[in-house]
Amino acid sequence: MSAGDLYPALLEIATRRVIEPVIGAPYLTVAQWLRAFERWPDEGRRAWQERRLEDVLASAAASVPFYRSLLGRGRRLQLRDLPVVDKALIRGDMLSFRAERRGRRSYVQKATAGTTGDPWRYELDRRAWAHVYGAQLRAWERVGYRYGDRIVVLGTPPSLVPGARSLTARLRAAAERRSYAAAGIAIDPGESARRVGHAYEARGVLWYGYAGMVAAMAEAARPGSWTSQGPAAIVTTSEPLLPEWRRRIERAFGAPVVDEYGCNDGGVLAVSCPGGRFHVAENVSLVEILDGEAPCPPGVEGDVVVTNLHAEVLPFLRYRVGDRAALGDGPCPCGRPGLTLERLGGRIGDRLKLPDGRELQFSTFGPIFWQTPSVRRWQIVQSVRERVKVRLDVDPAFSRAEADEVRRGMVARVGHGVEVDVVTSEPIERTPAGKQKVLISSVR
Numbered sequence: 001m002s003a004g005d006l007y008p009a010l011l012e013i014a015t016r017r018v019i020e021p022v023i024g025a026p027y028l029t030v031a032q033w034l035r036a037f038e039r040w041p042d043e044g045r046r047a048w049q050e051r052r053l054e055d056v057l058a059s060a061a062a063s064v065p066f067y068r069s070l071l072g073r074g075r076r077l078q079l080r081d082l083p084v085v086d087k088a089l090i091r092g093d094m095l096s097f098r099a100e101r102r103g104r105r106s107y108v109q110k111a112t113a114g115t116t117g118d119p120w121r122y123e124l125d126r127r128a129w130a131h132v133y134g135a136q137l138r139a140w141e142r143v144g145y146r147y148g149d150r151i152v153v154l155g156t157p158p159s160l161v162p163g164a165r166s167l168t169a170r171l172r173a174a175a176e177r178r179s180y181a182a183a184g185i186a187i188d189p190g191e192s193a194r195r196v197g198h199a200y201e202a203r204g205v206l207w208y209g210y211a212g213m214v215a216a217m218a219e220a221a222r223p224g225s226w227t228s229q230g231p232a233a234i235v236t237t238s239e240p241l242l243p244e245w246r247r248r249i250e251r252a253f254g255a256p257v258v259d260e261y262g263c264n265d266g267g268v269l270a271v272s273c274p275g276g277r278f279h280v281a282e283n284v285s286l287v288e289i290l291d292g293e294a295p296c297p298p299g300v301e302g303d304v305v306v307t308n309l310h311a312e313v314l315p316f317l318r319y320r321v322g323d324r325a326a327l328g329d330g331p332c333p334c335g336r337p338g339l340t341l342e343r344l345g346g347r348i349g350d351r352l353k354l355p356d357g358r359e360l361q362f363s364t365f366g367p368i369f370w371q372t373p374s375v376r377r378w379q380i381v382q383s384v385r386e387r388v389k390v391r392l393d394v395d396p397a398f399s400r401a402e403a404d405e406v407r408r409g410m411v412a413r414v415g416h417g418v419e420v421d422v423v424t425s426e427p428i429e430r431t432p433a434g435k436q437k438v439l440i441s442s443v444r
Ligand SMILES: [Zn+2]
Pocket: 273, 274, 275, 276, 277, 279, 332, 333, 334, 335, 336
């Protein structure tokens, strides 16, 4: 066994014997169990989910006031009878949604980073956290990562940067040999080039970061100027990965990109596959795609509604997470079984609302920029229905022909009733946490 193999082997033993019992969350045990779980027949995985669902429903019925109030005399809660809830509803009435009986050791205090402008503190069962993190570790294992390999964290993705900065979280981050490459949100060429240098020097097996930040690194990288080996894979997260970003990143760093979709509150994790879909982590939650309260057929976009299979302190039952997606139709071309999402539609509200009543989501506009090689990134801003502005961050080689191409592409999609401005002089707006939203509409 070489020295390179030794550390992961030791960390695995230490994690199973010491770290997991101390923090009360068997995340590595879950990750390893998933290797077998994923090979179970469909009925077996369904039955396992049903048993977990019965447990969380029984727990909610017994000690969560909101759900107890829905119980008829002597009846059990049924998932399909439960109302769809969301963050605003729960946050506005935490006393009704929290379990009255909860052991202080059984949950962790979580906070969303407020990337969508509405930060939130909430309780998450340690077991629920272990299942999300375990599913993440298992997904990374598929692309060549082994627990204990070095991870380079690019920027400040909320799911990997210990938000609470608790001692155990920091110790675990150190044990996992995470290297934080120039945290912060600036993505100018100088900062991006420094980040590339750091990432190569850290010799991470996995790079993990915001899609837009990694795309900016790909632009700033000078291929061939690095002597150390690049990553086995690059995991992008937290913002929509544009097709042109994926191509640029893979070309610049010679490693496959795996796109991760997840949200901590509610609990859902889905990871992209070579078949072009997202595989949902079935050990974490049940996922429904709904139009109002009605299920959408495969291929039709609707609201992502999740039921966490482990959250009992603050149950997330039929919880609308605020994202849009469509279910995959039939088995995935990659051959892996299980529930898939065909595409992700971005945050609810991130759509242009046109005078004729149509609403267009960001992915509609992606193809416009396939023919404009000098456009580094774009952002569409709408303040009134009749007018949209396209902000472009461009190379010096950007030409009038490309600007015309963008304008034509926009008009073809939004129609002639909408005025289109194409500007290269305004900075691309980012959220306080550094996410780039490709589409910002203040039209309600
Ligand atoms: Zn697949």
